Amino acid sequence: MEVYYYLILSAVLLSIGIYGIVSKRNVIRMLLSAEVIFNAALLSLLSLASLDSGYGPVGGALAVIAISLSAAEVGVIVSLAILMFRMRGTLDTYELRRFRG
Amino acid sequence: MxxxxxxxxxxxxxxxxxxxxxxxxxxxxxxxxxxxxxxxxxxxxxxxxxxxxxxxxxxxxxxxxxxxxxxxxxxxxxxxxxxxxxxxxxxxxxxxxxxxxxxxxxxxxxxxxxxxxxxxEYKGLTSILIEKYWFALIVASLALATTLIEAITLARREV
Incomplete structure (x- = not known):
């Protein structure tokens, strides 16, 4: 199977994720869109790493670290969203302008 | 066919x-x-x-x-x-x-x-993680530990 097709798939997933981030105002919905972009990036990383067996372990190591950091990032953003919901009662990003001081 | x-x-x-x-x-x-x-x-x-x-x-x-x-x-x-x-x-x-x-x-x-x-291979991945990317591995572990602390703090509902 050509790596070319995997890269096209990751490009389409990236486009869907960017559309979600741009068009939505809900924090959780934007986080989910960012996760779609993360999946696309991971797919392209591993597709390119599989081209050469010398880069394969390096790509794998980077993917393991990226997945771990992504799990941590999800925790941070969800915590912020819960805090925002408790303080303002909404998840609208436009309300974030009022978080001062 | x-x-x-x-x-x-x-x-x-x-x-x-x-x-x-x-x-x-x-x-x-x-x-x-x-x-x-x-x-x-x-x-x-x-x-x-x-x-x-x-x-x-x-x-x-x-x-x-x-x-x-x-x-x-x-x-x-x-x-x-x-x-x-x-x-x-x-x-x-x-x-x-x-x-x-x-x-x-x-x-x-x-x-x-x-x-x-x-x-x-599993052996190649672990060796490259420990030999070349040990610092990134430590940072990722610390980030995951931070997430655990966040989850515990949220569960207490006293924030």
Whole structure:
């Protein structure tokens, strides 16, 4: 199977994720869109790493670290969203302008 | 007339599933269902990683990403009073997710015996992680520990 097709798939997933981030105002919905972009990036990383067996372990190591950091990032953003919901009662990003001081 | 390559069929099925699920992540009106569809995107991606010759990464993606990160989002939504509503198609979606999980696990286990063009070995991955990327590994571990502390703090509901 050509790596070319995997890269096209990751490009389409990236486009869907960017559309979600741009068009939505809900924090959780934007986080989910960012996760779609993360999946696309991971797919392209591993597709390119599989081209050469010398880069394969390096790509794998980077993917393991990226997945771990992504799990941590999800925790941070969800915590912020819960805090925002408790303080303002909404998840609208436009309300974030009022978080001062 | 010869049968098509099973890898091509699995790639096509996974690609269509990833595309449809990611579109539903953006477009579905319920956030709970969007998070559920994100887990299906993760499962489809794990199948693709396995096809590329990275079965260990596929298992890691299933365990850490789908099993922890997406589940964390789902449970957190309950704390925001977003109660999941049961829709008629839920059983079909659940059954398809079950079939997908069986598919990805069987693909991973079968690829061990096959001879793909590229195959990432467990020994090579661990040695490169410990020898070259030890600092990044420590940072990732600290970040995950931070997430654990956040989850405990949120569970206390005294913030």
């Amino acid at each position: 010869s049968l098509p390559d099973p890898d091509v069929l699995i790639f096509l099925a996974s690609a269509v599933l990833a595309l449809v699920s990611s579109a539903l992540v953006i477009l579905h009106r319920s956030i709970v269902y969007s998070a559920f569809f994100l887990s299906i995107v993760g499962i489809a991606n794990a199948i693709l990683f396995s096809l590329l010759g990275f079965p260990i990464i596929a298992l890691f993606h299933l365990i850490v990403y789908v099993g922890a990160a997406v589940t964390f989002i789902l449970f957190s939504l309950v704390m925001m009073r977003e109660v999941p509503t049961v829709e008629p198609g839920l059983k079909v979606v659940t059954f398809s997710a079950f079939i997908l999980t069986v598919l990805v696990l069987s693909r991973i286990f079968l690829s061990v015996g096959a001879q793909p063009s590229f195959y990432l």
